[in-house]
Amino acid sequence: MHMHAYRLHAGDMPRSWYNILADLPRPLDPPLDPRTNAPLADPAPLLRLFPRALVEQEMTVVREVPIPEPVLELYARYRPTPLFRARRLEEALQTPAHIYYKYEGVSPTGSHKPNTALAQAYYNAQEGVHTLVTETGAGQWGSALALACRLLGLETRVYMVRISYQQKPLRRVVMETYGAQVFASPSDRTDFGRKLYGSDSPGSLGIAISEAIEDVLSDPGAKYALGSVLNHVLLHQTIIGLEARKQMEMAGEAPTILVGAVGGGSNFAGLVLPFLGESLRSVNQSYRIVAVEPESCPSLTRGEYRYDYGDTAGMTPLLKMHTLGHDFMPPRIHAGGLRYHGMAPIVSHLYHLGYIEARAYSQKAVFEAGEFFARTEGIIPAPEAAHAVKAVIDLAVEARHTGTRPVILFGLCGHGLLDLSAYDDFHAGRLE
Numbered sequence: 001m002h003m004h005a006y007r008l009h010a011g012d013m014p015r016s017w018y019n020i021l022a023d024l025p026r027p028l029d030p031p032l033d034p035r036t037n038a039p040l041a042d043p044a045p046l047l048r049l050f051p052r053a054l055v056e057q058e059m060t061v062v063r064e065v066p067i068p069e070p071v072l073e074l075y076a077r078y079r080p081t082p083l084f085r086a087r088r089l090e091e092a093l094q095t096p097a098h099i100y101y102k103y104e105g106v107s108p109t110g111s112h113k114p115n116t117a118l119a120q121a122y123y124n125a126q127e128g129v130h131t132l133v134t135e136t137g138a139g140q141w142g143s144a145l146a147l148a149c150r151l152l153g154l155e156t157r158v159y160m161v162r163i164s165y166q167q168k169p170l171r172r173v174v175m176e177t178y179g180a181q182v183f184a185s186p187s188d189r190t191d192f193g194r195k196l197y198g199s200d201s202p203g204s205l206g207i208a209i210s211e212a213i214e215d216v217l218s219d220p221g222a223k224y225a226l227g228s229v230l231n232h233v234l235l236h237q238t239i240i241g242l243e244a245r246k247q248m249e250m251a252g253e254a255p256t257i258l259v260g261a262v263g264g265g266s267n268f269a270g271l272v273l274p275f276l277g278e279s280l281r282s283v284n285q286s287y288r289i290v291a292v293e294p295e296s297c298p299s300l301t302r303g304e305y306r307y308d309y310g311d312t313a314g315m316t317p318l319l320k321m322h323t324l325g326h327d328f329m330p331p332r333i334h335a336g337g338l339r340y341h342g343m344a345p346i347v348s349h350l351y352h353l354g355y356i357e358a359r360a361y362s363q364k365a366v367f368e369a370g371e372f373f374a375r376t377e378g379i380i381p382a383p384e385a386a387h388a389v390k391a392v393i394d395l396a397v398e399a400r401h402t403g404t405r406p407v408i409l410f411g412l413c414g415h416g417l418l419d420l421s422a423y424d425d426f427h428a429g430r431l432e
């Protein structure tokens with residue numbers, strides 16, 4: 001019998017996160033203070049938003065950051081996550097490529113987001129914070145944070161992009177089941193929200209971030225949590241790639257191509273950075289690394305590399321990143337997690353330096369790939385994850401034509417069981 005699943009024992013879970021800042025050939029450009037446009041020398045504005053431990057993690061260049069014991073215990077509820085060989089997909093594609101995927105859909109909320117939510121809630125609880133405030137698009141991040149806050153004894157307030165609040169109520173129900181308060185954004189709870197409240201604005205992540213930050217600044221016991229983009233979020237997600245490295249060893253193969261879907265860049269970075277770090281430290285190692293984004297929100301393939309705000313109102317520090325502009329209004333595509341105007345500074349920097357490449361695909365092509373994957377491997381991918389699946393299928397078909405035998409590893413960052421209305425629209429031919 002062929003073994004197609006590679007599972008680590010609980011004791012083999014990595015005990016540190018990996019920090020790529022230790023190995024970058026050129027350092028990141030610093031964040032800028034939005035009031036002065038000068039490098040943010042004093043972290044005081046950040047400390048109003050984030051606990052000290054996370055501000056330190058945002059800037060540290062230490063290569064291995066220990067995972068606190070209580071976070072390891074919480075991770076152990078669903079980690080280590082499995083790695084699978086996609087034999088049935090390979091056979092259906094008649095490809096000489098070997099295809100592996102790291103599956104994060106086994107977490108309680110069905111995606112990789114709890115990997116950072118649990119860590120962030122832990123550090124906030126340690127520093128006496130009583131409420132975390134955040135934004136969410138389709139609701140994956142809000143669900144993960146609501147779960148993490150509940151397990152660590154914190155309250156949660158979530159500003160949910162209005163169009164998702166109306167069209168995808170199920171993740172609101174998940175958040176409320178964990179005890180979070182959820183508001184459709186733009187809301188009437190903030191000055192910025194009230195400017196747009198009466199209009200028929202569908203909302204955006206940028207607007208919801210502005211509202212969440214304004215909420216935090218008016219409540220001394222509250223802090224803010226971001227589910228992607230920032231260095232410390234990518235750091236927490238490296239548990240994915242660190243596990244995958246051990247599992248590829250179990251499988252007796254080394255990947256040659258790494259693929260992941262990118263919204264803000266966290267699941268992609270979480271998978272690829274431990275491998276990329278290895279190749280930055282050794283001349284004998286190199287990987288082809290492919291980031292996949294939607295054609296309708298193409299921050300890497302079509303965005304500019306420059307300083308921009310993280311939110312629509314321009315309240316956050318300026319980050320050097322690939323961006324479509326902080327006032328960009330993304331179209332209403334189903335992969336809600338990929339509808340953000342900017343890209344993580346670390347991912348943007350590595351793209352700019354030529355260590356990673358990027359591809360963009362249309363919704364329809366992505367759902368075709370997602371359905372093909374469901375019918376071969378049995379897992380219905382989240383629409384975000386289906387972007388990676390689409391690129392992998394193309395790469396595997398290319399290998400058939402060129403006669404190469406790549407070993408492809410990709411991130412299946414979540415399942416699509418709360419996104420079935422999107423698959424329904426696809427089946428009914430209603431996708432734009």
Ligand SMILES: *Cc1c(COP(=O)(O)O)cnc(C)c1O
Nearest residue numbers: 228263264265266267337384414
């Ligand atoms: C949030 C989300 C994304 C996009 O965020 P990244 O930070 O780019 O990972 C992708 N896939 C899923 C399943 C998500 O929930």
